[in-house]
Amino acid sequence: MADQDQASKDAAMKQRIIKHMNADHQESLVYYLRHYAKLSSKQARSPTLTDISLESMSIKTVEGTTHTLPFKPPMKSFAEARTRTVDMDREAREGLDISNIKITEFYPPKTFVHRLVVGLCALAFTVFLTRDKLMEGSWIYENLLPWFPGGPKTFHWLAKVIALPTLALHLLECVLLDRTRLQKYGVARGSTLWWKYMAMCFLEGFGNFQRIDAAVRRKKKEAEKEKH
Numbered sequence: 001m002a003d004q005d006q007a008s009k010d011a012a013m014k015q016r017i018i019k020h021m022n023a024d025h026q027e028s029l030v031y032y033l034r035h036y037a038k039l040s041s042k043q044a045r046s047p048t049l050t051d052i053s054l055e056s057m058s059i060k061t062v063e064g065t066t067h068t069l070p071f072k073p074p075m076k077s078f079a080e081a082r083t084r085t086v087d088m089d090r091e092a093r094e095g096l097d098i099s100n101i102k103i104t105e106f107y108p109p110k111t112f113v114h115r116l117v118v119g120l121c122a123l124a125f126t127v128f129l130t131r132d133k134l135m136e137g138s139w140i141y142e143n144l145l146p147w148f149p150g151g152p153k154t155f156h157w158l159a160k161v162i163a164l165p166t167l168a169l170h171l172l173e174c175v176l177l178d179r180t181r182l183q184k185y186g187v188a189r190g191s192t193l194w195w196k197y198m199a200m201c202f203l204e205g206f207g208n209f210q211r212i213d214a215a216v217r218r219k220k221k222e223a224e225k226e227k228h
Contacts (some may be wrong), residue, residue, distance in 0.1 A: 004216040013078040014052055021049045027186075028089040029059055035041065035092035041189060049207050052081070101219045103185040106196045109209040112120065114207040128163045173205045174198055181212045 021029065026047065033044035043061060050066065053057040054075045060066045071084055093100065109115050127134070134141055134156070140153050149156040177197060178189065187194050201208045 010078055013081075016020065017051050017052055017078065017081050025085070025089075028085065028092070029090035031096060031098065032057075032069055032088060033059055033061065033067060033093045036069045036088075039067075040078070041183075052078075054078070073091070097184055098186065099184050099216070101185055101216055101223070103182070103187050103212060103215060105195070106193060106200075107208075107215055109204065109207055114204070116209075117207055118200075118204045121205070125203070127159055128166075131159050170202050170205055173208075174201045177201045177208055177212075181209060185212070185216065 023078075029047040029049055030041075030044045033039045033047055034041065037044075037059075039061070043063070046062040047053075048060045049057060050060045050089070053072070054077070056068050056070045058066050058068045073080065075084060092098075109118050136142075146152060150158075181187075182194060182197060183189070187197065197208060
């Protein structure tokens with residue numbers, strides 16, 4: 001009788017754990033799959049905890065593949081589940097270099113310097129895209145470009161020379177922003193927030209790194225204050 005009661009309690013607790021993890025900790029399930037099962041972010045998206053025992057947990061991916069992750073060592077009872085899953089989440093974050101601080105909003109350029117850089121970059125990209133309209137005979141060519149150091153020919157030569165390196169540099173900055181900031185602070189690839197940062201980084205570049213780092217420092221200070 002006692003064994004039946006314990007089995008009934010274990011079954012009920014097991015279902016509560018599964019429901020709780022799927023409802024409130026799907027992000028942790030993603031990290032488990034990425035760290036312990038070595039799946040990519042795309043492969044690990046939208047997972048579902050389907051089963052849990054004292055020895056392991058089973059997580060199903062959106063493609064329908066089930067991965068079984070062992071508890072090392074096995075749990076003695078389901079009462080250990082919370083501690084174990086929290087420890088696994090922390091270990092997975094550390095292994096994936098993902099912070100517990102989250103970036104949940106877009107930080108646009110607000111300082112004079114950042115806005116100036118955005119303006120200059122926008123002007124540069126406009127010139128790259130419309131250079132064929134700034135040829136001899138156009139109003140800009142005849143009235144403005146003579147004021148450029150070296151004149152219109154130097155302007156066109158310079159625009160042609162720096163166009164591809166500038167494009168490559170900004171694309172590289174987008175890759176670095178994604179890998180060193182956005183992924184680290186929980187901005188999902190392909191999300192609206194991710195695209196906002198990608199677009200602004202492609203246009204502006206380094207200022208995005210500075211604003212995200214400043215936001216992280218603020219969040220860390222706020223977290224420290226809450227501890228005291």
